[in-house]
Amino acid sequence: MAFSSQHGGNIIEAAAAIGVDASSLTDFSANINPLGMPDSLKMAITENLALAERYPDVEYRALHQALADHHKVPTEWVLAGNGETELIFNLVQQLAPRKALLLTPGFAEYRRALARVGCEIVDFPLSEQQGWQPDESLLSALTPDLDCLFLCTPNNPTGLLLDNVLLLAIAQRCQENNIALIVDEAFMDFLPDEPGLIPQLASFPQLYVLRSLTKFFAIAGLRLGYLVSADTTTVGRIRQLREPWTINAFAALAGEVILNDRAYIDASYRWLRAEQPRLFNGLNLLHGITVWPPRANYIFLRCDVDGLELQRALLEEHILIRHCANYPGLDARYYRVAIKSAADNDKLLEALKRVLSNKAGSGE
Ligand SMILES: Cc1ncc(COP(=O)(O)O)c(C=O)c1O
Structure with a gap:
């Protein structure tokens, strides 16, 4: 089952689906600057x-x-x-x-x-x-x-x-x-x-x-x-x-x-210059994941692990990513993740490693 039918950022629906409070989810489904409002x-x-x-x-x-x-x-x-x-x-x-x-x-x-x-x-x-x-x-x-x-x-x-x-x-x-x-x-x-x-x-x-x-x-x-x-x-x-x-x-x-607000704009550039290649490289190393080099603050990827519903599996880890199955021209293998703070990006990479190794371990 997939969430956020039209857009990212639907954390209320996703949280309800696993019976947790929306505040306990880390939202990688909407592409918002993690520096927050200036x-x-x-x-x-x-x-x-x-x-x-x-x-x-x-x-x-x-x-x-x-x-x-x-x-x-x-x-x-x-x-x-x-x-x-x-x-x-x-x-x-x-x-x-x-x-x-x-x-x-x-x-x-x-x-x-x-x-x-x-x-x-x-x-x-x-x-x-x-x-x-x-x-x-x-x-x-x-x-x-x-x-x-x-x-x-x-x-x-x-x-x-x-x-x-x-x-x-x-x-x-x-x-x-x-x-x-x-x-x-x-x-x-x-x-x-x-x-x-x-x-x-x-x-x-x-x-x-x-x-x-x-x-x-x-x-x-x-x-x-x-x-x-x-x-x-x-x-x-x-x-x-x-x-x-x-x-x-x-x-x-x-x-x-x-x-x-020059200071905010420059700080945003600095954050993205560091985190964009770091998250891309981290994702690129994961077995079963194909990524396209991002130009903005989000990354498009394909997951080729049979039987793995990546959005659902990550939701169990309290992470929400955007599935792209409902985009014309794409299917259930495609996802989009926002680039967030260094700590959140690490959380995503760690959760992905767990989810992918659990699947490999399950022999499916
Ligand atoms: C490509 C694109 N255009 C426009 C918008 C809408 O932007 P706004 O929040 O300013 O309405 C979005 C929002 O996700 C978007 O992804």
């Missing part, structure tokens, strides 16, 4: 509790200015949302595509947002033989009958970054064929040397970049994400038509504070 934000929130008593600025002027300054783009290009997820749905609703291409495996919410507007969905399967990466054949799949393509880089669940040359060729091809290109960069902040596509927006008026602040800044419960695009007509229509005040005052404040 102290600068905790302080800003406690000093501004009175913000809860009034409506936030319905235009979120200070927030949008902070995001625009951060990316050095005009404010009209930027629209913040109650997590990136809200903007996936807003954008799809506004663009109302009739036929979209989705790479599989990929994040589930694109499909849900497209289904909501009755869009036909064509899958472009990524294969393990090709290292879960698209190649030039994706360019030929971008035919004029399509009007929307979603890409995610680094991709969830594989953790792989798209090749920059291919990405620009895709953007070019989408422009020629009038295909809206939506690029999800929810995890891009974890890659200090990768600017992503925001610097290219001026050249591609039908390119939409989505960003999330919930993972890197550990504010998944507070919620904040944003859309950046040079298509000011679409951005403006969403701004005009959506429900008011969907971003709470503290999330809006977060956007004004956290991007300037």
